[in-house]
Amino acid sequence: MKRAIQLLLLTLIIISSTPQHTHANNEELSQEEIFKGRMELYQKMETVTQVPWYYLAAADTYERGLRRAQRDRPREEGLISIYYEPEVWAGPINPNKEDTDPLSISLFNGVGLDGNGDGIASLSDDEDVLYTFANYLEQYGFDEEDFRIALWDYYQREQSVSIIHGHATVYEHFGNLDLDDHAFPIPLNHNYSYKNTWGDRRGWGGRRIHEGTDIFAGYNVPVRATAYGKVEVKGWNMYGGWRIGIRDLDNIYHYYAHLSGFEKGIEEGSIVSPGDVIGYCGSSGYGKPGTQGKFPPHLHYGMYRDNGYTEWSFDPFPSLKSWERKAYQDRKKKK
Template sequence: MLKKLTSLSASVLLTFLLINPVQAENDEQELHKKRMALYKKTETVTQIPWYYIAAIDQYERNSSEEDKDDQLVSISIQDEIWYGIGNSSMIKDESIIEFFQGKGKDGNGDNKADPENPEDVLYTMANILLEYGPARDQIKIALWNFYKRDLSVQTIMNTAKVFKKFDKIELTDRAFPLDTAYNYTINSNWGDRRGFGGLRIHEGSDIFADYGTPVKSATYGVIEMKGWNLYGGWRLGIRDINNVYHYYAHMSGYNDDIKVGQVVKPGDSLGKVGSTGYGPPGTSGKFPPHLHYGLYQDDGYSEWSFDPYPHLRRWEKMSD
């Protein structure tokens, strides 16, 4: 009897493990559909393109200290902005909010401007943008006045470009940053000491490979920077839609079509592995050829390096 119960328990556990990831994926897809429907609805009633609204929501989701992945909408508007200064009772009536010069709006027709209601939040955010106008440059000014931080504005505008190009928000694919058909070795050396230019830590993982090995985009994003750097040689930076900056260094050069502001997707070719850096432009050969790959997270206040090694191993399996 005990043997049968043990066998049954194992069977139930196995079934749970097999079904649960599928259910989680289905739930995530359903959440993306609901979000997209709200973004499109907000665009219809405000004429603010949906991809700007989606990009703001995405930025807030990835900047928050709270886990907002399961929330329908993650935009948070401060109480004094929503209700107005003087509306200490936080009355949700739109006419009262207007009297106190608050920004909160009723987006779903229930006669309340509720900062906990997703439709009200998106409608309010869109109207904050509309105060400056619906054009790209006007939206950029509105974002700066709301966030008062250049990197926040740049990240949102870049994410909007990605959403617009692919016409969707569910962009979860990733790729290994080198062509896996070539020989390579990943070093887990994030945090190691480096001495060139002064004592510092190594903010990335080194992927050793032969000269000329193709370098690829690991993510959906926008090329934010390219050019020579004293430490990194020919380097390139991509800002993805999750507020993460992907840093590629020591490349031998770039593909001819690569330019700053370009939207890329996982697997797009960027250039070749080299050994450039640690000197003036053109310096090469001071170390074996490899790609230095770094990841930096932005939380809306500051940006910091984190270990890319676990992610590289996961993307390596996804690329097989």
């Protein structure tokens, strides 16, 4: 009896000393605290389930992007963005869609699990949500192919699998979460000019709109990555000529076109940081491979957002102006 009481007290101490990452604290935390709290959660679930932390971070980051792209999804209030419909969490035939009892949730074939030992499986508890997802991945195994299969079964979309796998590769490469910096694609010490050309009409190859911003600069001016990410595409496109496509951690695809060539070592699958040179400004495109000179040299820069169903272009001009302004401010501080 005495031993049982001691075990009970020990359990209560562990539960009370474990940080409870509920959805109420997100707006009260600094960015540094948010990254720290997320990493603690990822690493804790890695210890519990053996699922690598960067797999969990990648899926959570992907879902954070979906919350920003899908109007019918609420914004996350806590640290974790993985989303479950209440009827999926509690069970499709559960009369109580807000059920937090792990036993009754299980009886109604719900997915919700208790992730911190408090006897409650709550959609408003970050640990419960992350543990539920980690437990799902754990059932498939722990290597890269197991991860891909689990994601395919979960999302039923190859693009989603590819994006999350890319995020995992980036997180594993850098070993941290603080990867939100950006860079202007043209070095400030070169002459360049641009204006907002997104949505303008284009005629070559059929009537279409301009899905980007043209930044005019001389031949072979360096073109830089604007964000942390993974190179998804490299090669020739009859419209964009020599082009590179990079996916960042907001699920955004960055498209760099009309290049004169690529930086040595940049290949599909390469991991890049903001400011890394990836290629050089040119006038390639509008024809068969190698076509050059049909227009003045410039970088066509486009941004495309993925919402879990499809991908669409949006105006990159505001982002470019913001990154350019920040670059000038940083340069001024160094003087």
